[in-house]
Amino acid sequence: MRPVLYVLSFLAVLGLGFWAYTEHYNTREALRDVQALQTEIADLREALTLQRAEWAFLNRPTRLRELATLNFERLGLLPLEPGQFGEIGQVAYPAVEEFFGQIDNPVTIAGEQYPDREFP
Amino acid sequence: MIRTPLRPLARILSARENGENPDTIERENLRLRHEQMRDKARTRAETRLLIMGMAFFVAFSTIGARMGLLAATEPEEPRASAPGAEIIAQRADITDRNGRILATNMLTHALYAHPKEMVEPKRVAKELAAIFPEMKAPDLERRFTDGRSFMWLRRTLSPEQMQMVHDIGDPGLLFGPREMRLYPNGELAAHVLGGASFGAEGVSSAEVIGTAGIEKAMDARLRDPAQAGKPLQLSLDLTIQATVEELLDAGMKMMNAKGAAAVLMDVKTGEIISLASLPAFDPNDRPNPILPPGAEPGDNPLFNRAVQGVYELGSTFKIFAVAQAMELGLVTPTSMVDAKAPMFWGKFKIREFENHNYGPLLAVTDVIAKSSNVGTAHIALMIGGERQQTFLRALGLFDPSPVELIEAPYAKPILPKRWPDITTITVSYGHGIAASPLSLATAYATIANGGVTIKPTLVHRETPEPGIRVMSAEVAAASVAMLRRVVTEGTASMGEVEGYQVAGKTGTAEKPKPSGGYYDDKVVNTFAAIFPANDPKYVLTVTLDEPVETSGSKPRRTAGWTAVPVAAEVIRRVAPLLGLRPQVEATPLDGLTAVRN
Numbered sequence: 001m002r003p004v005l006y007v008l009s010f011l012a013v014l015g016l017g018f019w020a021y022t023e024h025y026n027t028r029e030a031l032r033d034v035q036a037l038q039t040e041i042a043d044l045r046e047a048l049t050l051q052r053a054e055w056a057f058l059n060r061p062t063r064l065r066e067l068a069t070l071n072f073e074r075l076g077l078l079p080l081e082p083g084q085f086g087e088i089g090q091v092a093y094p095a096v097e098e099f100f101g102q103i104d105n106p107v108t109i110a111g112e113q114y115p116d117r118e119f120p
Numbered sequence: 121m122i123r124t125p126l127r128p129l130a131r132i133l134s135a136r137e138n139g140e141n142p143d144t145i146e147r148e149n150l151r152l153r154h155e156q157m158r159d160k161a162r163t164r165a166e167t168r169l170l171i172m173g174m175a176f177f178v179a180f181s182t183i184g185a186r187m188g189l190l191a192a193t194e195p196e197e198p199r200a201s202a203p204g205a206e207i208i209a210q211r212a213d214i215t216d217r218n219g220r221i222l223a224t225n226m227l228t229h230a231l232y233a234h235p236k237e238m239v240e241p242k243r244v245a246k247e248l249a250a251i252f253p254e255m256k257a258p259d260l261e262r263r264f265t266d267g268r269s270f271m272w273l274r275r276t277l278s279p280e281q282m283q284m285v286h287d288i289g290d291p292g293l294l295f296g297p298r299e300m301r302l303y304p305n306g307e308l309a310a311h312v313l314g315g316a317s318f319g320a321e322g323v324s325s326a327e328v329i330g331t332a333g334i335e336k337a338m339d340a341r342l343r344d345p346a347q348a349g350k351p352l353q354l355s356l357d358l359t360i361q362a363t364v365e366e367l368l369d370a371g372m373k374m375m376n377a378k379g380a381a382a383v384l385m386d387v388k389t390g391e392i393i394s395l396a397s398l399p400a401f402d403p404n405d406r407p408n409p410i411l412p413p414g415a416e417p418g419d420n421p422l423f424n425r426a427v428q429g430v431y432e433l434g435s436t437f438k439i440f441a442v443a444q445a446m447e448l449g450l451v452t453p454t455s456m457v458d459a460k461a462p463m464f465w466g467k468f469k470i471r472e473f474e475n476h477n478y479g480p481l482l483a484v485t486d487v488i489a490k491s492s493n494v495g496t497a498h499i500a501l502m503i504g505g506e507r508q509q510t511f512l513r514a515l516g517l518f519d520p521s522p523v524e525l526i527e528a529p530y531a532k533p534i535l536p537k538r539w540p541d542i543t544t545i546t547v548s549y550g551h552g553i554a555a556s557p558l559s560l561a562t563a564y565a566t567i568a569n570g571g572v573t574i575k576p577t578l579v580h581r582e583t584p585e586p587g588i589r590v591m592s593a594e595v596a597a598a599s600v601a602m603l604r605r606v607v608t609e610g611t612a613s614m615g616e617v618e619g620y621q622v623a624g625k626t627g628t629a630e631k632p633k634p635s636g637g638y639y640d641d642k643v644v645n646t647f648a649a650i651f652p653a654n655d656p657k658y659v660l661t662v663t664l665d666e667p668v669e670t671s672g673s674k675p676r677r678t679a680g681w682t683a684v685p686v687a688a689e690v691i692r693r694v695a696p697l698l699g700l701r702p703q704v705e706a707t708p709l710d711g712l713t714a715v716r717n
Contacts, residue, residue: 061362
């Protein structure tokens with residue numbers, strides 16, 4: 001009985017050793033992955049900060065003002081002025097024709113009627 | 121163990137035979153037994169103590185070893201847990217009230233050298249001098265070869281410069297990462313932001329510290345690692361700030377002024393929407409000008425006129441005297457006061473502008489509308505110096521502005537040392553007392569806020585800090601109505617902006633000479649405006665330094681001709697940006713009108 005126990009425990013030690021070995025290397029690989037990901041996150045964050053700064057730089061008011069002046073002919077942008085406020089009542093209802101055309105025209109439908117047939 | 125009986129029969133019997141007391145034997149045996157028991161207990165206790173000691177020794181040595189190990193090893197970030205955003209951003213960003221970036225960080229590199237590892241110091245010195253204009257080749261070569269092992273070359277590099285240094289290809293040239301402060305809007309709000317520079321520098325990182333403005337005043341908040349991911353939101357509005365600066369710059373040039381300042385403040389919360397001072401500078405490249413001797417501090421572009429510039433603000437102070445007199449019940453808007461000019465007080469003569477005489481009697485409303493020095497002087501004398509000081513102190517005109525700028529606490533208002541009656545008179549029309557445009561805006565905001573003081577702030581906040589009431593709401597409303605008359609029929613007629621009911625007061629003060637006395641042709645013009653007058657929301661002060669308006673036959677230097685048109689244009693452009701819809705002013709009816717068919 002005893003030798004069997006010895007052999008079994010030896011095998012168990014062997015198995016556990018192998019298990020610990022693989023776990024160890026799996027953990028190290030996971031940590032390496034995490035580190036790589038964190039480096040990537042840090043790089044992306046840095047890039048994001050830079051892009052935000054660039055966005056702010058490109059949208060600085062002085063540059064926008066110059067661009068609006070340069071492209072005045074095409075865009076016709078002017079500073080906001082008090083006269084540009086309007087009342088809701090000043091907005092005219094759109095003319096019906098613009099949207100629907102003449103709606104009093106009769107519509108002619110051509111074809112045969114099959115009330116019991118399904119259309120494809 | 122063999123247990124010895126206490127009374128062994130053999131010894132007892134022999135003792136009895138010899139006539140001895142057998143109890144002695146028992147006692148003797150009992151003693152021996154006790155000794156035995158004691159020895160055993162002691163051995164046992166000693167063993168236990170030993171084991172305990174061993175356990176403690178092992179425990180403490182484990183802790184000690186662990187501590188030693190921790191102290192001896194290189195620090196390492198925990199790799200298994202995910203860090204937050206705060207590790208990346210060193211210094212918090214600064215944004216405007218809508219979240220647009222005013223200051224952020226950018227990664228760059230510093231250049232340093234290990235001369236001992238350099239292969240060809242001579243060539244390196246030559247090539248570095250070709251890249252960086254400020255470096256001199258012979259100088260660098262001398263420093264590379266004098267036996268030092270480390271030297272800094274540059275604090276920041278552009279990517280192009282870094283590539284060129286890489287191309288030199290010498291192992292003795294090294295780069296250290298740096299986080300650099302970047303102000304993407306350039307000169308915009310430069311005086312508020314201030315600037316930043318490097319503090320303690322190491323090879324792998326450097327401290328970024330604020331050098332002026334809000335960067336320095338809020339340095340602890342901006343560097344707090346717990347709040348690094350959260351930007352500091354200012355009360356400024358980038359669009360409005362840009363508009364104000366643009367218009368102020370145009371106005372300054374048109375009025376031939378050498379400097380200008382403007383403050384736009386929300387009267388309900390005390391938030392400063394725009395704070396401009398011209399000429400400005402670029403905080404990315406903060407200049408360090410050397411001023412010629414005898415120059416005013418205002419000639420330095422770093423000087424924040426709106427906060428640091430304490431000027432005699434002239435007639436803008438008149439409304440304070442009138443408001444206080446109304447609060448004390450001494451006058452009403454319609455009561456008549458003595459306005460006969462010139463007025464004599466002791467050896468002093470108080471005149472009106474251009475030697476006018478608005479007297480003999482003038483209504484209080486007209487004292488403000490016509491800006492009568494004599495009328496204000498009489499009102500101030502009714503109040504008295506003591507009460508006048510208390511009131512002006514409550515308005516914050518005696519103390520530096522509490523705004524979050526590092527320069528603010530040092531800009532103390534200039535006050536008269538003594539306060540005789542003549543001081544009461546001159547202070548009532550803004551002479552002999554100097555305050556910053558920001559302090560003036562704060563005092564006007566108190567009037568516009570229904571008589572309750574507010575604390576000016578540059579940090580965005582939704583709810584105001586509760587202030588103290590210095591005048592009743594009725595008096596505040598009456599004061600605003602008087603200021604409105606200044607624009608509709610008084611000295612600030614150019615300040616009318618259709619739809620926005622501007623109320624305000626002009627102020628023209630001659631600049632004091634350093635040698636004493638005042639200049640005739642150098643003035644500081646101020647217009648302090650409240651709009652819209654029917655429901656005051658904002659206060660704007662515009663200050664021009666040494667303006668002169670030359671469209672007429674002779675140069676004009678009054679605020680009505682210089683600061684007022686500039687302020688009116690600012691209001692016309694800024695009010696829509698603030699979301700204020702122009703309102704048609706209802707003309708009050710002059711009583712009943714008889715109509716006959």
